[in-house]
Amino acid sequence: MQQLIQGIDLESWIAVEEGWIHPTITDAEGKEIPKPKKSWSAKEKLEAKFNAKALSAIFTSLPMNQFTKVQGCKSAKEAWDILQVSFEGTSNVKRTRTDMFKSEFENLTMSAGESIDDFSSKLSSIRQEAIVLGKTYNDKKLVKKFLRSLP
Template sequence: MDTRYTNVAIRPPILDGTNYDPWKLKMSIYIQSIDSRAWKHVLDGWSPPMRDDDIPGLKPRAQWTADETTSSNYNAKAINSIFTSVDMNMFNLIGTYTCARDSWEKLQTHCEGSASVKKTRMLLLTSKFEKLRMEENETIVEYNLKSLSNEASVLGDPISNERLVSKVLRSLPKRFHTKVCAID
């Protein structure tokens, strides 16, 4: 058995405000690797338990059920992951949140913008995708459509593999074209 990687610590990616798209993808996997139920709390949210009696307000921790404590722990895993994966500027945006979903959404709105901004970004990305052509001296490996595809996925509108393949085939420079000879 290869043991070179058994003691490697898994660290979350760090969000510095300029790398949100890859950070978001990496963080979703990072949190899921810690616990899929922690990721569920990022997606669905969490609220501290409320009192069951006639007194309004939060339930004291000593009165939490086992399920309420477990749910709180999953939220804590998720929010800890988020807090430790951002620089101080980003932390200042989210440091007061107690719910992982709230901090995730605040970062998303701050870095991606509102729904209308995301729509505009997607329109610009689509235009860039359509205008992109492979240069004569460029190799297929260098012709990186995957970054555009990843960005579209982050914005919630992934580009299908069929569309990517079609784009590559339409964009190939003349040196990749072959002549078809008809045989009489």
Template sequence: MAEKLPFGKGASINRPPLFCGMNYRFWKVRVKIFVESIDRGIWDTIENDPFVPKVQKDNVFIEKPWSQGTKSESKKAQFHCISKNIITFALNSNEFFRVSECASAKEMWDILEVTHEGTNDVKRARKHAIIQEYEMFRM
């Protein structure tokens, strides 16, 4: 009998891998590969912030109205909507409600990362603790 997988159903090229709250590192790598396979611009939106077309008016840059954007600008701006959609579809209900109020895909990604991996300081402290434990190991 097949074992029950903690990260949801099998792989699909049309559906992002489901995150159930377990094995975050595995899920994180799979989602990155999934998103990049669609378009690397979408992953750029998740890693950085969404592209916002701007226009200069009176020596000040302001957000350009959606209707005035070029085709290229509209495509880049659409990546933000796609990235939020992919992330929310890849989460079970508990994880979804953790990020549902976020304004950007980057904010969603960062909250999931901090929740399941910790901040950089926490990661560094874990690494040093493991190194120290290894150095103190005696048979």
């Protein structure tokens, strides 16, 4: 998703990271109210555009069951934060998942009837999932694991 949004526009990804807030003005009573779009500055319009692009990319990339979690969001950052917790979990969940991937990696063996391609795909899949959680396996470790796992 990050690559998709950055591909659309780097400024759109910045809107995801930093967030966007609807411009406001102070009314006669001293309360902040949403600023009418007609009176937005060029910078405010540009920031809103980047947020809209990112939010649109997020919305259109999600299946319906995930979209319902973020459909009311007005900023891409708000939607992104919800999805991060949904997919990655809190730091405790991340730590637990990382530990599970470590165990899965260490216990992975190639079965007698399994092709080298299939086993290599399993190993690659575990590596990619671990990267998402912040754990990396270097090539040397992967080659050792591959050779040790051969029947």
